[in-house]
Amino acid sequence: MQHEEGEEETMNLGGINHGDLGRTYRITPIQQPILGASFQGAYLSRLPLAPPLILQLDCWDSEGDLIIPYDELPFLICHLSLQTPEEEDAAMIISPEGEQVSMLYGTLVAAPAEMNDTSNAPGIYFVFPDVSVRYVGRFRLHALLMRITGGPPLDTATTEAFDIVRDTDYVAPPITDLTRHFDSQGVVRFGLPRSEW
Secondary structure, eight states, X not given: OOOOTTOOOOOEETTEEGGGSOOEEEEEEEEOOOEEEOOTTOXXXXXXXXXXXXXXXXXXXXXXXXXXXXXXXGGEEEEXXXXXXXXXXOSEEEOTTSOEEESEESOOEEOOEEEEOTTSOEEEXXXXXXXXXXXXXXXXXEEEEEETTOOSOSXXXXXXXXXXXXXXXXXXXOOOHHHHHHHTTTSSOXXXXXXXX
């Protein structure tokens, strides 16, 4: 949507003008990848980053009170991109075959999921259980909290840098307690074998 200079951006979603709500948003990585295996062109045998990225959404109303914005959740998404540790875009690369290919594969856009944290309090999370990186290197993930109607990001977050190694050199990190905790709620599946339980 194009806006004239100086025009205040407002969005009427579901009968509510969310541009006038005065809310503040924050996405925070509460679990982030430390290692991954390059899949190159082997899409069917690729391994996801470990541990999987989990972002927590916090929202404050115009009075400064922490809330769960249920009225907005259907209109919020979180989008991932790939960067170098120096914050340069690393989303696309020229393959050895001379083709331009994407470095990231898997679930790159997530909808908000309501789950209980480890203290059993309800919260809103964005989960990326099956993201893979094509080639070896050191990278970080950059997340944008967006409305599906467009407009500027409501917030951004960036992970710490992690390594992508050859699949022959990859040893999977242990499954974290946080991954098990969220997987057990059945809202988002992390691909854990049921023998884990």
